[in-house]
Amino acid sequence: MKIEIMNANIFKALGHPTRMEIIKLLNEKPLCVCEIFDQIESTQPNISQHLKLLKDADVLDSKRDGNKIIYLIKHDEVRKIILLSQIILQKEIIQLTKGK
Amino acid sequence: MKIEIMNANIFKALGHPTRMEIIKLLNEKPLCVCEIFDQIESTQPNISQHLKLLKDADVLDSKRDGNKIIYLIKHDEVRKIILLSQIILQKEIIQLTKGK
DNA sequence: CTACAATATAAGAAAATGCTTATATGCTTA
DNA sequence: TAAGCATATAAGCATTTTCTTATATTGTAG
Numbered sequence: 186m187k188i189e190i191m192n193a194n195i196f197k198a199l200g201h202p203t204r205m206e207i208i209k210l211l212n213e214k215p216l217c218v219c220e221i222f223d224q225i226e227s228t229q230p231n232i233s234q235h236l237k238l239l240k241d242a243d244v245l246d247s248k249r250d251g252n253k254i255i256y257l258i259k260h261d262e263v264r265k266i267i268l269l270s271q272i273i274l275q276k277e278i279i280q281l282t283k284g285k
Numbered sequence: 286m287k288i289e290i291m292n293a294n295i296f297k298a299l300g301h302p303t304r305m306e307i308i309k310l311l312n313e314k315p316l317c318v319c320e321i322f323d324q325i326e327s328t329q330p331n332i333s334q335h336l337k338l339l340k341d342a343d344v345l346d347s348k349r350d351g352n353k354i355i356y357l358i359k360h361d362e363v364r365k366i367i368l369l370s371q372i373i374l375q376k377e378i379i380q381l382t383k384g385k
Numbered sequence: 386c387t388a389c390a391a392t393a394t395a396a397g398a399a400a401a402t403g404c405t406t407a408t409a410t411g412c413t414t415a
Numbered sequence: 416t417a418a419g420c421a422t423a424t425a426a427g428c429a430t431t432t433t434c435t436t437a438t439a440t441t442g443t444a445g
Contacts, residue, residue, distance in 0.1 A: 189305040195370050200297030205289040218422060233423055243377050252412050252421055262369040269362040270295050276360060277343050318392060333393055352391055352442055
């Protein structure tokens with residue numbers, strides 16, 4: 186597979202509001218699906234689908250704990266990427282308030 | 286607008302192979318549309334549309350130089366984000382070669 | 386002012402995503 | 416092994432993206 190496709194896949198996975206919410210939750214600590222479900226306004230299958238997509242993109246990892254599946258951020262670089270995107274947003278907001 | 290949507294928008298913009306190619310080119314140096322066009326396998330309107338999308342997402346900026354429009358990466362954080370995603374890919378490839 | 390070069394926009398068809406409802410799978414405990 | 420949680424998968428529709436072709440805009444040079 187072309188490197189650009191692989192590279193873009195990670196960002197494609199991050200590029201959805203619900204998935205961004207999930208990642209921000211998991212940025213705090215690993216959670217099972219039911220805990221994520223509790224905190225996000227969506228259906229269980231929908232969340233499951235988003236989780237699968239994030240896992241396929243190597244953004245998340247998962248492990249079984251008895252009945253439950255725990256999801257977690259797979260690479261620490263993901264945390265850094267999220268942080269950087271927030272810095273970009275902050276910069277943009279500052280520019281906006283300067284009326285630029 | 287919800288913060289997650291704004292956050293996800295940046296990644297949505299990055300999440301396409303052609304746009305990733307464009308960004309990698311511009312990571313070297315600013316280029317006009319025609320120079321980008323020379324190096325990417327696509328039509329001029331298509332590239333123009335991708336550039337617009339990247340600019341709207343605050344990933345790129347542009348400035349006019351006579352007849353030409355020069356595009357450039359707007360925030361240095363974007364470069365860091367790309368670098369981090371490449372580190373993730375490298376890690377994954379190493380895991381694959383370990384047969385894990 | 387005209388012609389040309391560089392880039393952007395528009396419109397519509399095709400493809401990909403995302404969501405919903407229904408159902409399946411896999412543990413665990415009785 | 417049966418029942419009940421927790422999670423995943425499937426199927427189909429609705430929406431969004433993406434690409435293509437055609438055309439418009441804007442600047443420059445003659």
